Amino acid sequence: MALISFYLLFFLSKIVSATDTITQSQSLTENQTLVSKNENFQLGFFTLPQNSSNRYLGIWYNKIPVQTVVWLANREKPVTKEIPAVLMINKTQNNNDTLILHQNYSVLWSITPSRRARNMVLQLLDSGNLVLREKNDENEENYLWQSFDYPCDTLLPGMKLGKDLRTEFDRRVTAWKNEYDPSIGNLSWGMDVTNWPQQMQRVGSMKQYNRGSWNGIDYTGRPTIRPSPVFEFKYFADDEQVYFMFSLVNSSVKARMVLNQSSYKLLHLAWDEAAREWNVYGLLPRDFCDDYGACGPNGNCDVSKLPYACDCLRGFRPKSSRDWKAMNYQGGCLRDKPLNCESDGFIKYGKMKVPDTENCWYLNQSKNLEECRDTCLRNCSCMAYTNSDIRGEGNGCALWFGDLNDLRVQPNAGQDLYVRVPASELDTNNGDRMKIGFAVGGTITILSGLLLVLYFIFIRGRSATMKKCASVADHLKEEQEEDLELPLFDLSSIVSATDNFSINNKLGEGGFGPVYKGTLENGEEIAVKRLSRGSKQGVKEFKTEVALIAKLQHRNLVKLYGSCIQDQEKLLIYEYMPNKSLDLFIFDQTQRMLMDWSKRFHIICGIAKGLLYLHQDSRLIIIHRDLKTSNILLDSEMNPKISDFGLARILEVDQTSKTSRVVGTYGYMAPEYALDGNFSVKSDVYSFGILLLEIITGKKNKGNHRQKDGTNLIEYAWNFWTEGRPLELIDEYMIDYCNISEALRCIQIGLLCVQQNPHDRPTISFVVMMLGSEIQLPLPKEPALFVGKYSCQEYSSSCINDAPSVNELSISDLEAR
Structure with missing residues (x-):
């Protein structure tokens, strides 16, 4: 939120005394404070013992004799020297109102409101929440900014700990470095938004304590189900947000939760008025x-x-x-x-x-x-x-x-x-064994019945084609019943939904066949992938796509509703993505103007998280093998979803596999796969690196696509990087509005992902960590520059004499569903 440049319009400071609000014509200096309406909290400048040279803007309890700070604005950049600091609502050179803390015109801390407002005020509430709002609008849903969204080491009643699933905004508590240094330590507490969200404390990136998941009564890691005499816990989760918060059994009690770096514990504290001290009501972790x-x-x-x-x-x-x-x-x-x-x-x-x-x-x-x-x-x-x-x-x-x-x-x-x-x-009398016996017996009966049916079909002299279709259906049905009970749609319902596969409903065409938009009888929109009869995606690839996607459950992977195998038709029914695919945005001269940096970074992080899920699902890992912009679909809120799993393969951990049939899309394929047929998780990482560079630059990377200087995108990016001109890689449509440090970081990560040697490329888990943190990044080595060249390279163990066929070069180049 740093303010890069601004014209300071300094208003004459008016005295702020015994008030909870400052307006656009006022400022807060170091000898002034804001006090909430009922005098619960106070906002002002303070110093810490043993560190009196540094001053901070913060909030503390007003009526407690021991100064207890609950929030700081400038925890990473204290006020120093003897020059006074000022907090004020100000206008930038773009005529936007911004809240800034400055010292002699040097910005120490600033925030930009979520939207423009004509008349803003800054108010300290009795909850301890510092809010920026419009003067005549006190509705908390319309706040322009609030300190409760940016906790430090303390969680107060009413503060949310968790994640906004639409924006990926994460509210997380971080400890002070020590008692006298409030800058961010390495101990954090937040919500891990897994399939069943859980509270997790970490030391750096390592898990330290897991409070568990909410089971309807409490968190599974809490030591007792007895209600707390002080705290009431609440958990909320829907499609838009997941969070934890607490309230107080007795609203007159002063209580808080604090993450303590020195003890590496989360403390539940309540103020004892008689003893004039904070009592510990709970601490986590507790024992071995x-x-x-x-x-x-x-x-x-x-x-x-x-x-x-x-x-x-x-x-x-x-x-x-x-x-x-x-x-x-x-x-x-x-x-x-x-x-x-x-x-x-x-x-x-x-x-x-x-x-x-x-x-x-x-x-x-x-x-x-x-x-x-x-x-x-x-x-x-x-x-x-x-x-x-x-x-x-x-x-x-x-x-x-x-x-x-x-x-x-x-x-x-x-x-x-x-x-x-x-x-x-x-145990021999265990009820489970009895149930297993019934299950096995039932399975044998069903299989026997199926064999009889197949035999009857055979002796009736059905054609070989029909027998093959029946075999496909039976195998697929077996797999679905054994795995996730994926629905089988009736062909007539799909024909009706797509208006008999009308050309008007066609979304795109790829190597395996066309994709159509449809609407079911209940009004739900779907996308139907129709396997063309001459397609090279046979039963194996079809079963792969069904079996894999049916097992995958992640918000950044496309959702498969079911399949249909009837009258020689093989169909896959997916959720419909109204914004179609990523390539239609970033490579279109008009649409790319709508893709600002926040949207692009959100898409980059979403793709990385989806790929992380594929690579670390369990003991086995899933290699996508065809990651490209047209296989990244966008929902109505521009959330990315990885699609098209027809080429995916399952490997064991740390395994590398080899294939004689190289399939995929050149321009995205790792050199060791394109030239030798070797694929692993690092092959997907390479493809992700290409995607990342394309998203940032707005340029395609194709074997036959060259930049103005005759290089492909990888060479183009590498040349600018080595010449110290990486800023020139950023898409011209967003260069003036993007977060420069994030964009440069992404360019470096992209180049790390496309390094020539697979062992040098980072794992996708490290990529996610690099995207979400400020850790120092390693310098990339020279990338693989083979794209589009069918020749022996120093990194190839064999020479490809015949270029792959066109279908093998791009077998799933669909326009998105």
Whole structure:
């Protein structure tokens, strides 16, 4: 929010005394304060003990004798020397009103309102919230800015901790560096917006304490379900925002939550008027088992068993017996026996804090516990399940895939967790085994019936084509039933929805076939991908796309509603994206003018998060292999969604695979894949780097597309970077309005992603970290400049004699749905 330049229009300061508001004609100097209406809080300048040379603008409790600061404006840039500082509402050179704190015309802190307003005032409320609003509008929904959106180390009643899912704005608490230095420390507390959001404390980027997810009553990591005598906790989540907040049981009590760097704990504090001091009502983390992952993956922590608090879950054994004997549990536990899928069952663990939900799939609230169990049992990758809402008889469903991290027993709270184990680990009288028997028997009966039907079709002499279609349908139906019960649409309903695949409803055409817009009978808009009969996407690619997308649940991945296989038609039914695809915006001379920097950066971060989900879903990783601008779809709010998974492949962790059939789109393909057929997560990272550079520059990177100097986009960007002219890469339509530091950072990240050696490229998790932080970035090495050249290169282990066919060069170059 730094103000780069402004013309200072200095108004004559009027005395601000015993008031809660300043107007555009007033200012606040170092000998003045604002006091809230009922005198609960005070805003002004102060110094810290042992550091009297630095002065800060902050808010503190007004009636408490011990000065207790709850918020600071200039925590990173204190007022120094003897020159006084002034807070005022001012006009910039663009005639915009801005709130600034300056010292001798040098800006120490500034904020820009969310929109223009003619007559603004700054007001300190009795809640401790400092708000910028229009003079005659006190509606909190219309605030132009508020300090509650930018917490420091303190959370006050009514403050939100969480994320706005529309804007990606994250409200997070960060500790002071120490008692005398309020600048940002390395301890933070915020909401991890996973499929089942959870509160997480971190030291730097490392998880320190997980308070858990909201289960309808409380957070699963809270030690007791008994109500607090001071605090009332609230959790809210919908499609637009996720947040935690608290209120007070007794509104006359003064209470707060503070993140303390020296103790690395979150303190729940309440003021004791009689003792004239702050009392600690709670602190987190509390004990050994609260430390994140204290017993490692698949290890269960029970503090009542200290000093031997860690045990492996049933069916698991220590990864290292030597380490466990030495009470070093970080390695966790491994399965003793492999799972068999069909004959597996579940063991119930009571009074549990649920595992870290990073690898959790959160289902709708209509499923009961039995339905949740059946869903998990049908998916061989599902490791555990529980109710997401434990009120009453319980409802909702949460499934875990991969290792179970950060488990602990909560003797006075917690909930039931059901962990998958092979049949040999179940008791002989266990009800799960009986249910498995019924399930297996039912499956055999169904399969027998299907075989009889197929045999009947065969002996009736049906054509080979019809048998093939029936086989496709049966395989797909099997996979859907085993995995996620993806709906099969009737062909007649799709024909009606698309007006018999009318040319007027056609959205685009790619290597696998056309895409049509449709409207179902209930009014819902859909996009229908119709596999053309001559397409090279056969049954394998079709099943891949259905199976993969059906399992993927992320806000930055396109949602698959279902499929249709009937009368030799193979159709995929997706959610409809009204803004179509990214390429239609950034490469169009008119549309790109609508793409300001905030939209482009939002899209960059969204694509990175979607790719992070694909690469770190569980033990397996998904390689997209065809990441490009036309496969990035945009919803009505310009949220990006990765689409087209027909070429995707599943790999094990750290695995590299090789193919003799190179498919994808040149210009986005990593050199090791295009020339040798080797693909890995770093291949997708390369494609992401190309995307990033295209978004910033507004220029395409194609094998046959050259810039004015004859170079392709990678060479073009690398030349400007090495010549010290990276600013000239930024799209001319947004250069005057973009965040220069963010844009330059993105250019550097893009060049890191397209480095010639795959091992030099960052992982997508590191990319997300670099985009969301101010950590120092490594310098990029020379990129791969092969694009469009079919020749042996120094990084190729073999020589390609024949260029791939046109269909293989771009088999999914669709205009977006």
